[in-house]
Amino acid sequence: MNQSFFSLKKYLENLFLEVLKSLGFNKDIKFSIDRSPVSEFHYGSNILLILRKNNIDDDFINKFVNKIRLCYFIEKVEQIKGFLNIKFSKEIFKFVLNDFITNGLWSSYKISNSKVLIEFVSANPTGPLNAVNGRAASFGLVLSNVLKYFGNYVFKEYYVNDVGEQIEKLIDSVIQRIREVNNLDFNIPEDGYKGEYLKDFAIYLSTKFNITKDNVIDFVKNRELIYKETIDYFVQLHINTLNKFGVIFDNFFKQSSIKQEDLLNLIKYLEEKGLIYEENNAILFRSTYFGDDKDRVLRKSVGKVEYTYFAYDIEYIRNKFSRNFNKLITILGPDHHGYVNRLKAATSALNHNPDDHEIIVLQIVNVVMKDKALRMSKRKGILVLLDELIENVSPDILRFFFLSRLKDSPLELDIEFMKKLTFDNPLYYIQYVYARINGILRNFYNTDEIDLFKEITNLMNILKYELIDDKELEIFIQAIELRDHIYSSLNDPYYLVLWGSNFAKAFHQFYNSNKILCEDELGKDKQNIRLVLILFFRSLLESWASLLNITLPKKM
RNA sequence: GCGCCUGUAGCUCAGUAGGAUUAGAGCAUGGGAUUUCUAAUCCCAGGGUCGCAGGUUCGAAUCCUGCCAGGCGCGCCA
Numbered sequence: 001m002n003q004s005f006f007s008l009k010k011y012l013e014n015l016f017l018e019v020l021k022s023l024g025f026n027k028d029i030k031f032s033i034d035r036s037p038v039s040e041f042h043y044g045s046n047i048l049l050i051l052r053k054n055n056i057d058d059d060f061i062n063k064f065v066n067k068i069r070l071c072y073f074i075e076k077v078e079q080i081k082g083f084l085n086i087k088f089s090k091e092i093f094k095f096v097l098n099d100f101i102t103n104g105l106w107s108s109y110k111i112s113n114s115k116v117l118i119e120f121v122s123a124n125p126t127g128p129l130n131a132v133n134g135r136a137a138s139f140g141l142v143l144s145n146v147l148k149y150f151g152n153y154v155f156k157e158y159y160v161n162d163v164g165e166q167i168e169k170l171i172d173s174v175i176q177r178i179r180e181v182n183n184l185d186f187n188i189p190e191d192g193y194k195g196e197y198l199k200d201f202a203i204y205l206s207t208k209f210n211i212t213k214d215n216v217i218d219f220v221k222n223r224e225l226i227y228k229e230t231i232d233y234f235v236q237l238h239i240n241t242l243n244k245f246g247v248i249f250d251n252f253f254k255q256s257s258i259k260q261e262d263l264l265n266l267i268k269y270l271e272e273k274g275l276i277y278e279e280n281n282a283i284l285f286r287s288t289y290f291g292d293d294k295d296r297v298l299r300k301s302v303g304k305v306e307y308t309y310f311a312y313d314i315e316y317i318r319n320k321f322s323r324n325f326n327k328l329i330t331i332l333g334p335d336h337h338g339y340v341n342r343l344k345a346a347t348s349a350l351n352h353n354p355d356d357h358e359i360i361v362l363q364i365v366n367v368v369m370k371d372k373a374l375r376m377s378k379r380k381g382i383l384v385l386l387d388e389l390i391e392n393v394s395p396d397i398l399r400f401f402f403l404s405r406l407k408d409s410p411l412e413l414d415i416e417f418m419k420k421l422t423f424d425n426p427l428y429y430i431q432y433v434y435a436r437i438n439g440i441l442r443n444f445y446n447t448d449e450i451d452l453f454k455e456i457t458n459l460m461n462i463l464k465y466e467l468i469d470d471k472e473l474e475i476f477i478q479a480i481e482l483r484d485h486i487y488s489s490l491n492d493p494y495y496l497v498l499w500g501s502n503f504a505k506a507f508h509q510f511y512n513s514n515k516i517l518c519e520d521e522l523g524k525d526k527q528n529i530r531l532v533l534i535l536f537f538r539s540l541l542e543s544w545a546s547l548l549n550i551t552l553p554k555k556m
Numbered sequence: 557g558c559g560c561c562u563g564u565a566g567c568u569c570a571g572u573a574g575g576a577u578u579a580g581a582g583c584a585u586g587g588g589a590u591u592u593c594u595a596a597u598c599c600c601a602g603g604g605u606c607g608c609a610g611g612u613u614c615g616a617a618u619c620c621u622g623c624c625a626g627g628c629g630c631g632c633c634a
Binding site for chain 1: 599
């Protein structure tokens with residue numbers, strides 16, 4: 001364990017592989033390492049079962065187990081029902097704390113240095129952000145933080161779909177609403193946007209441009225101006241909501257910044273690769289060459305807009321790579337899952353490895369009100385606005401809630417339940433750990449301003465490691481599983497939430513049966529061990545909270 | 557019809573590569589803990605044929621096949 005420490009799980013994994021190699025076994029095998037269900041042990045592995053499956057004899061297995069047993073950090077090894085159970089020694093405590101102090105309080109761990117562009121939310125500027133956008137915003141924010149934690153450069157981008165048939169329909173609807181609020185006859189098209197929010201916008205515009213009954217007819221003829229005003233308004237609305245929600249983007253990329261000539265060049269490029277053909281006056285891209293279900297139209301033969309959204313999207317992908325990003329992440333809503341193959345096909349056609357373009361699909365958010373499911377639709381005007389939710393529930397709790405399910409699971413959002421969250425919710429359970437730790441530290445140090453680094457270093461110099469008991473070692477091991485969970489959260493930030501809940505549970509249990517400031521009952525040496533523990537836990541919680549962009553109160 | 561996702565306790569969900577004593581949490585329900593660093597906490601109890609049926613395996617909630625149920629998608633919309 002010379003290199004910087006990652007986690008006990010990774011440590012065991014490497015140890016097993018090294019020992020196997022030293023015994024002359026070089027075959028690539030997969031085995032599990034998990035917490036042991038036998039309470040006496042910390043970790044358990046099926047590696048022996050796997051080895052037997054590979055026709056390894058008992059003689060070799062005994063040699064293997066004996067070598068593991070000799071390892072400095074391992075106190076006890078036992079085979080139970082074919083599983084290899086491991087108990088770590090107290091030495092691990094000292095080792096991990098040393099790493100903790102040497103490598104910056106566990107606030108980051110560099111293993112990769114890609115330039116990553118992550119695109120998420122990208123809601124159409126046809127209305128305010130809703131609850132579903134909240135899930136994507138929370139997911140993208142935390143994933144970005146985790147990518148940074150591991151050493152990547154991360155750029156958060158929001159794609160503004162300000163071109164296309166939908167936008168034209170939106171402008172049509174806005175014009176009708178302007179007529180309406182100025183007492184003219186009006187008629188919102190069947191496939192237009194019917195939400196009341198457009199009426200509010202029409203009132204806003206009417207005030208801004210001093211529209212009266214006399215000039216309204218002229219005003220609605222100025223489609224260019226209305227277009228510009230509408231897009232600006234809704235993009236700004238999105239930015240405002242996201243700021244309140246705590247999600248800040250590095251860039252808002254407008255679809256309209258992609259010009260006709262860019263698209264012409266793109267089509268020419270694809271044509272030279274033999275990936276373009278014409279049919280019924282439309283230009284199609286052979287995405288089936290790359291595994292898509294069917295070829296896709298790039299230039300249309302009908303409609304108000306010449307190129308499809310997909311044509312812009314291919315150019316957008318090209319644009320992203322041309323800005324020297326070597327990894328793209330695109331987060332899509334569940335209604336766009338049919339789009340994945342198309343985007344992968346486009347990435348391949350542009351001579352990039354499709355693996356460098358990760359496409360993540362989030363499952364839906366079901367909004368439930370009084371036991372009735374509502375179906376959200378922007379066009380029909382049925383919406384649960386993100387702004388409304390933020391008014392009722394703090395952004396921290398809300399973002400935490402959005403990450404409390406795996407990305408593939410539908411998330412049920414009960415309006416009544418959300419209101420209740422203000423008083424009773426799983427985030428408070430974790431924040432309470434932090435408050436309790438700080439309460440204890442305040443009692444001991446008489447201040448909230450504590451130099452964690454200095455205090456831990458001082459205590460480590462006088463610590464009697466032999467006095468650490470199994471319960472202390474256990475909660476310590478549970479705490480440092482944080483690294484494994486951060487690693488898992490590259491796949492799904494849910495695992496970060498999970499660590500918080502698990503650790504809080506363990507801490508509250510420990511707290512209830514073990515006093516930290518126990519000098520009078522158990523002596524100063526015992527107290528020092530527990531002080532180091534909670535100082536360390538405080539730092540871990542701070543790292544954890546910064547990855548989730550959550551604030552931790554010192555008092556509750 | 558085809559594709560993707562889901563089906564586990566009354567409710568909401570974990571179980572990430574097929575593994576282990578008794579399939580786990582939270583909420584809800586019932587009972588208990590406060591001379592003790594914050595009770596926004598802890599402890600105990602009840603509650604499950606893991607959608608159904610086959611199959612593979614030493615071993616299946618997990619993999620395969622079929623079926624049933626729900627959601628979403630299958631535009632020259634985005």
